[in-house]
Amino acid sequence: MARRNDSSKVKDCFYVDDSDNGDGQMGTKNARSSNLTGDLMTFSDQDEQDKSHPSQPNQFQPLDCSSDREGDQKSSAALGSNTEEVCRNLLRPAINAVHQETKSRETTRRNIEDQDGHPKQTTGRNAGNQDDESKETTRSSSTGDKDRETTRSYPGATYQSLQAKAKRTPASSDEEQPMDEDGMRSPAIVHQENRRPPNETWLSNNKEETVLSMSPGGSIPRSQGEGILNLKRSSPSCQMPTLQPSMNHTVLVEANKIVQGSVPAPHRGRRTDAWDQEHVKMPHSPKNLYQRDRSFLGVKTRWSMITKALGKKLSSPQDIEKAIKSYNKKYERLWKFDALTSFFYSLHKDEQQHYLTNVIPGMARLVLGLPNICPKPIPLLKKREQRAITMSQLQCACLLANAFFCTFPRRNATQGNSEYSSYPTINFNRLFDEENSSKREKLRAIFCYFDQVLSQTPCGLVTFERRHLHGEHKDWSRSPKYFTKLHVSSEGTIEENGKGMLQVDFASPIIGGGVLGSGLVQEEIRFLINTELIVSRLFTEKLNDDESLLITGAEQYSHYDGYSRDFKWRGPMRDTTERDNWQRRCIEIVAIDAIRFHDFEEQFKRQNIERELNKAYCGFQFAPLLPQERVAIATGNWGCGAFKGHPKLKGILQLMAAAEAGRDVAYFTFGNTEFMKELYEMHRFLQNGYTVGQLFNALMKSCKERDWQNMPEFYNELKSKLLLSRM
Structure with a gap:
């Protein structure tokens, strides 16, 4: 794709360019052989050809198989009508080569282990919704055998040659290694156009790049593919259009009075209350009534009870419990506060005193300020509607403080016939009940958030945008899109290494999952550290199969370690991510929910594959409602682990959806090097010039033939069918 000049920069940020369909990123060379066996040509042989031929423009040329087709037709006529069998016979050597490559790699690995005397070892946790597949690393033999010549099967190069190239980089092992923009120690990077491992070659903007990211010991590659710094990230220099409310975009602040560094003023319209089915029912509404008995004299507004209870001094967890129960009389004997009480007693005396004398009173003031901070009715983001809400971070804090003190009406009932049965819970009562270590860590993160926003009021905005395909489901079998760039890494996390990218939340259809209960996997962790995400539970109805939720501007307030039961809050974080001209942090998080499979083989049925593709595409699509930059996608093993999705299938489905949306991908395998x-x-x-449609058709055939029964060979079977498709 031709490079655009600076004058087209703003346009490129927001509008789809019909020419931007991946044509410039196909990653093949004109020097390739035109016959089918050329697809399996070793890259070392290809490099020999490159030396003898002048470089060609970065433009894919379709393979010319006309002569092969004529020969096949003659063979088919001679051998009978079973043309597919003929094709298989003709391609058998090529197909066998694909399988042999995997077997050779495994054999070499075992030989190395036998020579070194070290078995393979398993690396760290598999974060996110992940599969429990084995993840392996290999050790160096011993200190004395450091320099021993070891050849391990690796795409196009031996480990010895890769290490030798790493040694030629400017930074030596004795020198301080540079840090990249994500704050991680920079890997050994080889960027030599004339000397490169053949299978590490990528084509980008008509320029060949070789990027090899090694682990600190230099023994195992921790990333492959396109350099992560080469993937597009959001930039404040890409100016957004002026913030304006519309029929489908509710803005809760004065859009024309936004000033950098100042808290946005709330919008005060003519209508201040909406007690109906289209808006959030607010605690301060005059229609939020409490009826002590059947007589008229026993009726009073619940807001008066809230202001009275929270106007008192709350000097202990028991005082907090008493205050909350005073305006939730129906649940007085049902709700328990064991987790909240245990949390306060687990704190150091000084920290406990700080929370009770500073943070809790500040949160109570936020609650009582609700009529002034959020005077405009908040619409519900309902099913089958494409709608967005933009609010200030102060308004987020006010709504979350109300959720902590359980003030939202009609949101405590969870029965199937209740008014908000298709919405997430928002009041924090479930977080306060049964005590366990996970809830203590959750409360740590939540109090860390309130401590920060009370000490320094945030000045930005956050946008919540519900997306819907509106019947625009793709015919995946006919997609002409080529695959975009890929960076894949066994190390790093989506939130740290995917800064500035479209970061995927492995969501539940009920947004936030069990963040206010006992859940503590990828989605719940993200909602805890980017605490403003929890606000989405107030107004987002359960997601349909063709819907997603995009949140832009939610700030990160906490550091953490671990996953699930091992999750630990590690302290406050000051997020320094730049803001766009709407004053939102340049952080985009898209929630897409995968199918929870009860039977492993169900995921290989056509309707389920198409559903997952449409769900991912709905999240990855470019600016259906509000303006947006076409940044890369940061994702991982979406829908795996407890959801029983297989990473090999989910991986290629996300690559297909990203290609259809015209976005590059940074994929994190969370320790799974293999x-x-x-x-x-x-x-x-x-x-090698394959399209999304070709892969989809090969995938359908592979699933029909039950190739998934041998998952280690699943990708090789797909390659075989793709080769056959070119006959």
């Missing part, structure tokens, strides 16, 4: 290499090799194969 899967990192397999996904990279599959993607490299697909860049």
